[in-house]
Amino acid sequence: MSSIEECVEAALREPLYVACASVAVLLVAGAVAYYKQLRFIVKSLNRNKLRTGLTGVATAVLVFIITLIWSILWFLDLVTTEKAKDFKAIVTERWQLPSQMPVSYGNSLAEGAASRPGDIVPQDNMTWQFFGGTIDPAKRTRENIVFFFCMEPRKLLTMMDGIDEFSETDLEKLKRAISEMEKDKRKVVIGKERLEAMNKKVGERLKVTGMNYQDIDLEVEIIGEFPAGRYGQSAVMNRDYLNDAMDDYNRRLAKSKGKHPLTEKSLNLVWLKIPDTDAFRRLSEQIESSSLYTNPAVKCETASSGVASFLDAYRDLIWGMRWLLVPAILVTMSLVIANAISISVRERRTEMAVLKVLGYSPGQVMGLVLGEALLVGVVGGLLSSAGTYYFINEVMGGVKFPIAFFPAFKIPRDALWWGPMIGGLTAFAGSFAPALAARSVKVSEVFSKIS
Amino acid sequence: MTEPIVRVGGLHKYFRRGSEQIDVLIDLSLDVPEGEYLALMGPSGSGKTTLLNLIAGLDQPSDGEIWVGDHLISAMSEAELARWRTRHVGFVFQFYHLLPVLTAYENVELPLLLLPMSAAERRQQVLTALDLVGLSDRLRHRPGQLSGGQQQRVGIARAIVTDPTLIVADEPTGDPAARSAEEILNLIVELKRGLNKTILMVTHDPRAAARAERVLHLEKGCLVRETAPV
Numbered sequence: 001m002s003s004i005e006e007c008v009e010a011a012l013r014e015p016l017y018v019a020c021a022s023v024a025v026l027l028v029a030g031a032v033a034y035y036k037q038l039r040f041i042v043k044s045l046n047r048n049k050l051r052t053g054l055t056g057v058a059t060a061v062l063v064f065i066i067t068l069i070w071s072i073l074w075f076l077d078l079v080t081t082e083k084a085k086d087f088k089a090i091v092t093e094r095w096q097l098p099s100q101m102p103v104s105y106g107n108s109l110a111e112g113a114a115s116r117p118g119d120i121v122p123q124d125n126m127t128w129q130f131f132g133g134t135i136d137p138a139k140r141t142r143e144n145i146v147f148f149f150c151m152e153p154r155k156l157l158t159m160m161d162g163i164d165e166f167s168e169t170d171l172e173k174l175k176r177a178i179s180e181m182e183k184d185k186r187k188v189v190i191g192k193e194r195l196e197a198m199n200k201k202v203g204e205r206l207k208v209t210g211m212n213y214q215d216i217d218l219e220v221e222i223i224g225e226f227p228a229g230r231y232g233q234s235a236v237m238n239r240d241y242l243n244d245a246m247d248d249y250n251r252r253l254a255k256s257k258g259k260h261p262l263t264e265k266s267l268n269l270v271w272l273k274i275p276d277t278d279a280f281r282r283l284s285e286q287i288e289s290s291s292l293y294t295n296p297a298v299k300c301e302t303a304s305s306g307v308a309s310f311l312d313a314y315r316d317l318i319w320g321m322r323w324l325l326v327p328a329i330l331v332t333m334s335l336v337i338a339n340a341i342s343i344s345v346r347e348r349r350t351e352m353a354v355l356k357v358l359g360y361s362p363g364q365v366m367g368l369v370l371g372e373a374l375l376v377g378v379v380g381g382l383l384s385s386a387g388t389y390y391f392i393n394e395v396m397g398g399v400k401f402p403i404a405f406f407p408a409f410k411i412p413r414d415a416l417w418w419g420p421m422i423g424g425l426t427a428f429a430g431s432f433a434p435a436l437a438a439r440s441v442k443v444s445e446v447f448s449k450i451s
Numbered sequence: 452m453t454e455p456i457v458r459v460g461g462l463h464k465y466f467r468r469g470s471e472q473i474d475v476l477i478d479l480s481l482d483v484p485e486g487e488y489l490a491l492m493g494p495s496g497s498g499k500t501t502l503l504n505l506i507a508g509l510d511q512p513s514d515g516e517i518w519v520g521d522h523l524i525s526a527m528s529e530a531e532l533a534r535w536r537t538r539h540v541g542f543v544f545q546f547y548h549l550l551p552v553l554t555a556y557e558n559v560e561l562p563l564l565l566l567p568m569s570a571a572e573r574r575q576q577v578l579t580a581l582d583l584v585g586l587s588d589r590l591r592h593r594p595g596q597l598s599g600g601q602q603q604r605v606g607i608a609r610a611i612v613t614d615p616t617l618i619v620a621d622e623p624t625g626d627p628a629a630r631s632a633e634e635i636l637n638l639i640v641e642l643k644r645g646l647n648k649t650i651l652m653v654t655h656d657p658r659a660a661a662r663a664e665r666v667l668h669l670e671k672g673c674l675v676r677e678t679a680p681v
Contacts, residue, residue: 036564044550354548357509358562358609359537361530444501444510447544447621 037364041371048344052376055340057382060387060428062333063419064282067185067388068399069321069329070418071411076318080308089122089280090306091270091287094297096394098130100265109270112283115288120283122272126151126159127370130268131242133208133218135198143197146190150239156189159271162230170227177224185199185238187223193232193397195225224451228397229410242266250297271303279387330426337430341373345434352438353446366439373431374424376449381423385415455482456474456616456649457506462515464501464672475501477672479515488643488650490663497669499653500621506651507540507619508532520616526587537565541610541648543620543639547602549594549609555581556590559608566613580608583645600631607638612648618642624659636662 045052091109092099110125129150136144156178157163166174174189195201202222210216218241226234249260262349274280284300287293311318345352352365360368392399392411399409475498491499504510505517508524509532513522517525520559522535549558559580563573581587584604591625603623610618623639624632640662643650652659660666666678 040553040557040564041560043557047552279484350548351550354544354550355561356533357536357542359533359565361533364533364565365528444504447500447504447509 032380037368037371041368041375044344044348044368045372045375049404051340051344055337056376056380058336059333059377059423060384062329062426063381063384063422065387066326066329066390066422067385067411067415067418068401069326071392071399072409073318073322073326074412074414075409076311080304080311087274087276088273088303089274089283089300090303091272091298092268092306094299095144096296098371099268100262101267101270101293101296101298102264103129103267105298106267106270108154108290108292109272109287109298112274113287113292115290118284120274120279122274122283124155124158124273126271127153127239127267128269128271129239129242129266130176131208131213131216131218131237132211133213134211135200135206135208137209140211143199145211146194146235147197148188148208148235148237148242150237150242153178153236153238156236159273166227173224174226180223181236181238185241185244186218186219187218188220188235188237189224189226190222190235191226191232192228194235195222197233213242213260213266215245216242216249216260218242218245227395261283269306272300290421302317330422333422333426334430337373337377337427338434340376341369341431341434342437344372345369345438348438349441350446352441356441356443362439365441366435369435369438370431371426371429373435375390377423377425377427377430378420379423380423381419383419384423385417385419388419389413389415454485456485456520457481457483457651458516458518459502459506460516462502462505462517463513464498464505464510464511475672476486476505476512479672479674481667481674482652483649485649486642486643486647488662488664489652490660490666491651491653491669492655492660492666493669493675498672499669501623502669503619503621503651504651507542507617508536516639537562538613539616540611541618543603543606543610543618543623545622545625547594547599547606549602549605551594553604554591554593555586555597555608558594558605559612562609562613576612576614577608578611581605583611583642584608598631600634602636603631604638607635607642611642611648614646616649618648618650620650620654622656623652624654624656632658 040084060159093101093103106127110122110127113118114121131148131150133146133148134140134144135146156174163171163174166199177187177189181189190198190200198206200206200222202225205221208218210218218237220237220241226232243266246260246266250263253260272283274283280302287298287300296387355365355368356362387410399411401409459479459481460481462476462481463474465472465474467473473621479498479502481502491502493499496598501510505512505525506519508519508527512525515525519539522539524532524535527535549555550561553561553575558576559577560573563576566575578587578590584607586601586604586608589601589605591598592601594605597605607623610620618639620639624635636659639650639652650663652663654660664679668673668676668678
């Protein structure tokens, strides 16, 4: 394959490039087809700068809100949609939420409970134990609380979604931090935004008083930070540190206070990587039918359905956002544009009639009105989505809208074509009726009223 | 005698207001030879503007036929009429109706945008039309920056720029704000002579009628008499 073909193929894989290329082709085609009328459309919009500006601003504001909402829904859809590759399964306790399984389950689950030749063995695995604590037991505010994923540090690179999207610099820093965490289990990595909220920096030491693990306090040293964004509020600890602390508690206090209540319940989730859906089906049967996991029983589901169950608590909120808020905003956008274009058409009935006298067909008159609305909608939408993408991702570090274990949402690059698309479609919908009215202006009626 | 360029036969136009039928033109027939300057006069409501609109293809008759050249325009659809008007009719309005956002040049260029011609050809025709009406030095002026007489001259340039078969003018000297009726009438006569255009003009102005070759008087939708100008 030639290098040009490779470049084209690589470009086609990028939705942003495809969208930009499509928009560019449409614009060029439109400009070629209507370049003679484009100047007239722009001048018509220019006659009432305030109205055009306000319509554009209203479009931009509504596109901004839609972009924020769609970014959240887009991400949730992404994580709850089954993937064809990098397929992951989650094993949790079958009958209880939150899931609490014995740590001993971890080793055999990592092997997929394979016991016979031909059984499916996962390609990779990761265990999660959740340790939530406060750095100020006397003042348990949101800022003082930190929630650790206790896991094998190196699994951060192979099993966590989205790490491959880190910049090369961030990835290098993370690799160094993982190496440190493996050498010294007290070292932890915390997200940039969580560190800012706690007013802490890399290099500082913390004493974290356990909240879900009563009487387990851990002293940690911050060795690295996750960049702002998906993991900006997250924290990761070497699981051995938590497990050693539990063992220590049981050694010291088992006789006087009994074993720690979470001794056999500290494993919350096991992630398994398998090649495809068929392997998942067999793995799921293997695990769920295994005699190793009877008390408590476990269930094995796809990562997407696992995440979907976590999101179940937010079902009404997400439904409302998707089916009430977004349509309401789209309708509002259409009405704003419809209002502005209706006024404009009403004011310019004589002008429309003059155009018809000069030979403009009803369709061409309609096209001019639609063109004005589309220009405002597409340009307003494009500027808004580009501004939103830059401001939210680069300045704010994502949309701070905590749902389940997702603290913030980045605006995806796809949003760059959402704006012009939403702006264009709502402009088209909003201006269609006024454009029809312009199309059907009766020349004889207009001039008989004038003279 | 020259062949008629406009042939109107058995023309009937009525409007409906509820169950009532209001006849505006009744069984009207008319021939206009090519190159004639014809004035239509009559009291308000006599149907002269309606007749002009029908001949210019801006409205459809209720009955009867209208031929302009080889085109039976009374049988054309709205879109066909629009295409036909572009090439065959130049319209001069009483109140000019220039587009305020466009310059004099762009206003005159507007009908040419619908025709398949290059930018250079368009430019040449626009400049020629503006030169004929004596506004070569006002190309970049917007209507608001021109006097009433100048605006009407831009309107006339817009009407002739496509080199139409017919020029129809509805009270071109009727704007009381304009004090240049003589100037406009002289220009129309000059254009008629120089370009041999057929001109149909609705007017109440005896000065305009005096310059026409024939004056038709309408009353209650009928042609009542034909006079020669004084």
